[in-house]
Amino acid sequence: MLERLRREELPARRPSSIAEINPLFENGSSLLIEFDESIAKIEEAVQRLKQTRERFERSLNVAKSLFAPVRRLPEDVLVKIFSLYQGEYSFKLETHHTSEAYFPSIRSATLHLSCVCSGWRRIIFSTPRLWSTLDLNLDSMENANKRTAGILNTLSDYLSRSRPEPLKLRIALLSTQS
Numbered sequence: 289m290l291e292r293l294r295r296e297e298l299p300a301r302r303p304s305s306i307a308e309i310n311p312l313f314e315n316g317s318s319l320l321i322e323f324d325e326s327i328a329k330i331e332e333a334v335q336r337l338k339q340t341r342e343r344f345e346r347s348l349n350v351a352k353s354l355f356a357p358v359r360r361l362p363e364d365v366l367v368k369i370f371s372l373y374q375g376e377y378s379f380k381l382e383t384h385h386t387s388e389a390y391f392p393s394i395r396s397a398t399l400h401l402s403c404v405c406s407g408w409r410r411i412i413f414s415t416p417r418l419w420s421t422l423d424l425n426l427d428s429m430e431n432a433n434k435r436t437a438g439i440l441n442t443l444s445d446y447l448s449r450s451r452p453e454p455l456k457l458r459i460a461l462l463s464t465q466s
Contacts, residue, residue, distance in 0.1 A: 359407075366408070367415050373397050374421065396422075396442075419449035421456045 353359075361369075374397040398419060402412040412418050422443070447455055 363411055366411055367418065370397075370401055370408075370412065370415075370418055373401065374418065413449065416450050416453045419446050419455075420453035421458075422446050423458045 358366075398412060402409045443457075
C-alpha cells in the first residue's frame with residue numbers, strides 16, 4: 289500500500305477500491321476496540337503482578353528481619369542496652385490542647401521501646417528494673433488538675449511493673465509563668 293502511495297496511484301472514487309487498498313478500513317474500528325480491551329487486560333494483569341510483588345517483598349522483609357543481628361542478642365544484653373537508652377531518654381509529660389480540652393501526651397523510653405516489637409515488649413514488661421526509674425518533667429503547672437489522671441495512671445503502672453525493685457522518681461517542675 290505504501291508503495292502505491294509513493295507512485296501516486298490514487299484509489300478510484302468507488303467504495304470497493306478503498307477496501308482493495310487496505311482491508312483494515314472495513315473493520316478498523318472493531319480492531320481498535322479489541323486492542324483497547326487487550327491493553328486493559330494487560331494493565332489489569334500488570335497491576336495484579338505489582339500487588340503480588342509488594343506482598344512478596346513484605347514477606348521477604350519479614351523473613352530477613354528474622355536474621356537481624358539484634359535478634360541474636362541474649363536477653364540480658366538487650367536489657368543492658370535498654371537501660372542505657374533509658375538514661376538518655378527521660379520521661380516527659382507534655383500537654384497538647386485543642387479548643388475543648390487538654391490531652392496529656394506521655395513519652396517514656398520504656399514505653400517507646402515496648403512498641404518496637406512483641407519480643408522487646410515481652411522483655412520490657414518482664415523486667416522490673418526497666419520500670420524502676422521515672423524522670424518526670426512537667427513543663428508547667430498550669431492546668432495540672434487536667435493532667436493529674438494521666439500522671440497518676442502512669443505512676444501506678446510504673447509502680448506495679450517495677451516490683452520488687454524500688455521506684456526512683458525524679459520530678460522537674462518548670463514554670464513558664466513570670
